Each structure stands twice: as C-alpha cells, then as structure tokens.
Amino acid sequence: MSLYEAGAVTGVGETKYLRGTDRSALSFQLEASLNAIRDAGLKPSDIDGLIPYGHGAVAEDFITNFGIEDLRFSATTPMGGASAVAAIQCALAVIQAGICKHVLISLGRTGYSGGRIGTRVQQMPQFKVIGEFEMPLGAIAPAQLYAPMARRHMELYGTTSRQLAEIAVTTRYHASLQSNATMKNPITIEDHQSSRMISDPLRLLDCSLESDGGAAVVISAPDRARDLAKRPVMVMGVAEGHPDSPSAITQRPDLTTLGLAKAAPKAFAMAGVTPADIDVAEVYDCFTYIVMCQLEDLGFCKKGEGGGFVQDGALGLNGRLPVNTHGGLLSQAHMAGMNHIVELARQLRGEADAQVPDAEIGLVTGYGDMGDGALAIMRRG
Amino acid sequence: MDGYDKLVPTPTPDTQPYWDGLRDGRLRLQRCADCGKVRHYPRPVCDSCWSMNVDWMDAAGRGTVHSWTITHYAFHPGFKGELPYILLTVDLPEGVRMNARARGIDASALRIGLPVKIAFDPVKDDLTLPVFEPT
Ligand SMILES: [Zn+2]
Numbered sequence: 001m002s003l004y005e006a007g008a009v010t011g012v013g014e015t016k017y018l019r020g021t022d023r024s025a026l027s028f029q030l031e032a033s034l035n036a037i038r039d040a041g042l043k044p045s046d047i048d049g050l051i052p053y054g055h056g057a058v059a060e061d062f063i064t065n066f067g068i069e070d071l072r073f074s075a076t077t078p079m080g081g082a083s084a085v086a087a088i089q090c091a092l093a094v095i096q097a098g099i100c101k102h103v104l105i106s107l108g109r110t111g112y113s114g115g116r117i118g119t120r121v122q123q124m125p126q127f128k129v130i131g132e133f134e135m136p137l138g139a140i141a142p143a144q145l146y147a148p149m150a151r152r153h154m155e156l157y158g159t160t161s162r163q164l165a166e167i168a169v170t171t172r173y174h175a176s177l178q179s180n181a182t183m184k185n186p187i188t189i190e191d192h193q194s195s196r197m198i199s200d201p202l203r204l205l206d207c208s209l210e211s212d213g214g215a216a217v218v219i220s221a222p223d224r225a226r227d228l229a230k231r232p233v234m235v236m237g238v239a240e241g242h243p244d245s246p247s248a249i250t251q252r253p254d255l256t257t258l259g260l261a262k263a264a265p266k267a268f269a270m271a272g273v274t275p276a277d278i279d280v281a282e283v284y285d286c287f288t289y290i291v292m293c294q295l296e297d298l299g300f301c302k303k304g305e306g307g308g309f310v311q312d313g314a315l316g317l318n319g320r321l322p323v324n325t326h327g328g329l330l331s332q333a334h335m336a337g338m339n340h341i342v343e344l345a346r347q348l349r350g351e352a353d354a355q356v357p358d359a360e361i362g363l364v365t366g367y368g369d370m371g372d373g374a375l376a377i378m379r380r381g
Numbered sequence: 382m383d384g385y386d387k388l389v390p391t392p393t394p395d396t397q398p399y400w401d402g403l404r405d406g407r408l409r410l411q412r413c414a415d416c417g418k419v420r421h422y423p424r425p426v427c428d429s430c431w432s433m434n435v436d437w438m439d440a441a442g443r444g445t446v447h448s449w450t451i452t453h454y455a456f457h458p459g460f461k462g463e464l465p466y467i468l469l470t471v472d473l474p475e476g477v478r479m480n481a482r483a484r485g486i487d488a489s490a491l492r493i494g495l496p497v498k499i500a501f502d503p504v505k506d507d508l509t510l511p512v513f514e515p516t
Contacts, residue, residue: 155493
C-alpha cells in the first residue's frame with residue numbers, strides 16, 4: 001500500500017506578505033487558512049483535520065474561530081522548514097486511513113515584526129544539543145551553523161560564491177514578477193558579491209528574508225477533490241528524511257548531504273517519475289547553498305556538480321529547471337516553505353504569476369532545523 | 382553577576398563531566414563501557430550497542446580541520462566585540478568531531494586537513510571553553 005495519489009491539493013491561500021505589521025501571527029494564520037478553504041470551495045467547518053506549523057495556532061484556535069464541530073485529527077510535524085511538506089505525508093496517511101476528508105496545513109508568523117528567526121532558534125527543544133555545545137562558542141544562528149556545510153562543498157568540489165549568487169539573482173527576478181512579494185527590485189551577481197559577509201562563505205544576499213504573513217493549503221481525499229471549485233493537484237509521491245546526526249551538523253559523517261537525500265528516492269519511486277520528468281521545482285531556500293545542495297540530493301545532478309548545474313540562468317523560467325518561480329524565501333517572503341506548496345499548486349493549475357508553460361509535473365521540498373528534509377511530487381489533475 | 386554577557390551552557394548530569402574536564406584543562410570524551418565506541422556530544426546511550434554504561438577518556442587534544450566559517454555578524458550582542466571570528470569544525474583522531482573557536486590561526490591558512498591542537502580558555506569562574514591553536 002502506498003500513498004500514491006491518496007490526496008490532492010484542493011485549496012491554497014496566502015495573506016499579503018509584509019515586512020512590518022501590528023497584526024498577530026494568529027490572525028495571519030487564520031486569514032490564510034480562510035483563503036485556502038474558500039479557494040477550494042469549502043466552508044471552514046468542513047475541515048476535519050489540522051496539521052498547523054509548530055509554534056503557532058493550535059487545534060483549539062481553529063475549532064473556536066471556524067466553528068468546527070467534529071475535528072477528527074490534529075498533529076504537528078516538527079521538522080522546522082520541512083514541516084509543511086512533511087505535513088502533506090501526514091495528511092495523505094490520515095486521509096487514506098479514512099479518518100479525514102479535508103486536512104488544513106497552515107502557518108502564520110510575524111518573523112519580521114515579532115521574534116526574529118535568528119534568535120528564536122535558541123529557545124527550541126530540538127536545538128538543546130547545539131545550545132549547550134556550540135552556541136556558547138558563538139555559533140548561534142542558522143547562517144553560522146550551515147556555513148561549514150557550504151565551505152566544505154566549496155573546498156571539495158570547487159563551488160564558488162558566484163555560483164551561489166546565480167540562485168539569489170534568479171530568485172529575485174522571479175519575485176519581481178509577483179503580485180505578492182516583498183523584495184522585487186532585481187539584483188545582479190555583482191550586487192550579491194558586494195553584499196556584506198554574514199558568516200563566510202554566506203553573504204547577506206545568500207540569506208532568506210524575515211517576513212510577516214501567513215500561507216495555507218487544503219489537502220482533500222481524491223473522491224472529494226473532483227467536486228470542488230478548482231482543478232485538483234494530485235500528490236503522486238511524498239516522503240520525509242532525517243539526516244545523520246540530526247541535532248548537530250558538526251558530527252554529520254558527510255557535511256554535504258541533507259535529510260532530503262533519504263526522502264528523494266522514496267518519493268520519486270512512489271510517484272513513478274524521475275528528475276527528468278519535473279517541469280518546475282519549488283525548493284526550500286533559507287540559504288542559496290541549501291538550494292544547490294538539495295538539487296544534488298534530489299538527483300538533478302551528481303554530488304559536487306550543483307555549482308555548475310545552477311549557472312547561466314539554468315533555474316530561470318526558460319532554463320533547464322525553473323526553480324522557485326514565486327521568489328521563494330529569498331525574495332518573496334519567509335513562510336517556512338508553505339508558500340512553496342502554494343506556488344507549486346498554482347503552477348500545476350496554470351494560474352501562477354510567473355507561469356512555466358505547460359507545467360504538468362512538479363516538486364516541492366522542505367528543509368528544516370539541522371538538515372531535516374521532505375519532498376512532495378505533484379501533477380496537474 | 383560576573384559581567385560575562387555571552388551565552389552559557391546548561392550542563393545536565395549526562396554532560397557535566399565534559400565541562401568539568403575543560404575546567405581542569407582536559408578534553409574528556411564519552412566512551413561506551415561495553416563496546417568501546419567513542420561518542421560526542423555526550424549522551425546517555427551508545428548508538429552502536431545501546432549500552433548505557435559510560436566511561437570517560439582523555440582525548441589526545443589534537444585534530445585536523447574538517448570545515449569552518451568566519452563570522453562577521455553578531456547574532457548575540459555578547460560576541461560583537463570579537464568580530465570577525467573563526468569557528469572550526471575539527472576531526473579528532475578519536476573518531477568524533479568538535480566545534481571550537483580558532484585562536485592564533487590566520488584565516489588565509491585555513492584548509493581542510495590543517496593540524497590544530499586544543500587549548501583551554503577560562504572565560505569565567507565556572508566556565509572554560511575549548512579553543513583550537515596552531516600546532
Ligand atoms: Zn557500545
């Protein structure tokens with residue numbers, strides 16, 4: 001038994017993405033959720049399963065605000081930025097088990113106006129190991145904790161900062177085409193190279209944004225999906241993967257491999273497709289390097305060849321693999337990858353702001369904490 | 382208060398011997414009392430044989446650079462006065478890695494395999510941090 005096409009994305013929703021707000025994270029999460037539910041043509045009280053992003057709204061908030069009378073399932077998938085895509089696997093499992101018909105996956109945050117991402121890390125339980133052994137040394141924020149992975153890749157394979165810059169430049173261009181993005185002024189490779197160093201080799205323009213807003217998707221049972229408002233987007237394959245030494249990158253046998261490397265073969269096998277079949281990829285982009293590393297772990301190129309793969313506009317709308325067509329966390333907004341799922345569904349419906357012509361099959365990844373990964377492969381329904 | 386304004390560890394009964402060792406000028410690592418596998422960071426169970434019997438050993442105190450980052454931005458105000466600083470990921474001959482700041486190592490000398498040796502930096506009365514120096 002497999003989760004192949006055990007569910008479909010039937011609704012997607014976002015708030016306006018902002019850098020600066022006086023609203024609560026809860027109000028963003030509920031607004032995005034209402035937008036996703038309406039997009040599907042459902043009523044809020046039709047939702048019978050909830051997998052909210054951790055550290056935000058809980059089941060009680062949805063039951064109270066939406067008047068849900070018979071909620072049948074609620075859970076979280078605590079994998080940081082991989083949580084949203086991992087939640088798709090969880091949703092499909094409870095749908096296939098007959099527990100739920102419509103599962104809401106949602107996130108709201110005030111990452112710009114409230115607690116900053118860089119400082120929030122210190123309080124999270126999955127970071128207690130580095131909190132004790134690395135943070136007192138001054139290795140505190142994700143940029144510092146991830147930089148040694150990028151440095152190792154550069155030293156072993158000759159990967160360059162200019163290659164990472166290609167990812168930032170292409171992603172910013174895609175954001176410039178969006179109706180809802182916070183950073184829309186195009187940048188050049190030289191802009192990237194002159195942006196200030198944060199934690200070598202990662203420069204400011206290698207880093208994602210801190211944003212305010214919310215995003216949400218509804219996953220429905222296939223027999224219900226066909227009767228809803230929009231063309232369904234079928235989930236063909238999904239998996240999560242946990243890296244070796246998940247609580248400390250320092251101790252990971254291979255610093256250049258992420259948890260996604262374990263998820264990718266499972267999800268592609270479930271979907272019955274290969275990387276060559278993918279028309280569009282929304283790849284978690286907390287840092288440029290993490291995009292490049294995931295493209296290798298997904299199998300688009302061999303380990304060590306990611307720098308060459310992303311060069312010369314390869315990730316653009318007309319490139320060999322259009323990536324992060326919405327502008328991603330680097331330039332649209334940091335919605336912990338929920339916006340990547342929203343964008344993939346829009347691409348496969350044919351309603352994206354920067355549409356890849358004839359996109360039929362696409363993928364979305366999540367990356368979180370110290371290297372957790374998740375992958376979902378979808379097709380136009 | 383002693384004026385130390387950086388992040389400090391909160392040791393547990395599982396990890397306290399490591400911190401006590403640093404304070405005594407020793408780099409101590411956990412070793413499984415049953416199968417002998419060395420592990421770091423300290424934790425209750427051997428992932429090789431699942432024994433909970435623990436020995437502590439003194440490490441040789443030498444290693445080679447596996448990777449690094451040079452931090453130019455203070456993510457905590459306590460580190461502002463030390464920018465830029467080098468954080469090394471180091472392979473120890475005991476088979477584990479550790480993370481520590483570099484002291485007296487020039488950024489231009491950094492490469493995979495660079496030999497380093499451990500030193501001890503008593504930053505406050507009850508806290509000593511490890512640092513790596515040139516051999
Ligand atoms: Zn053992």
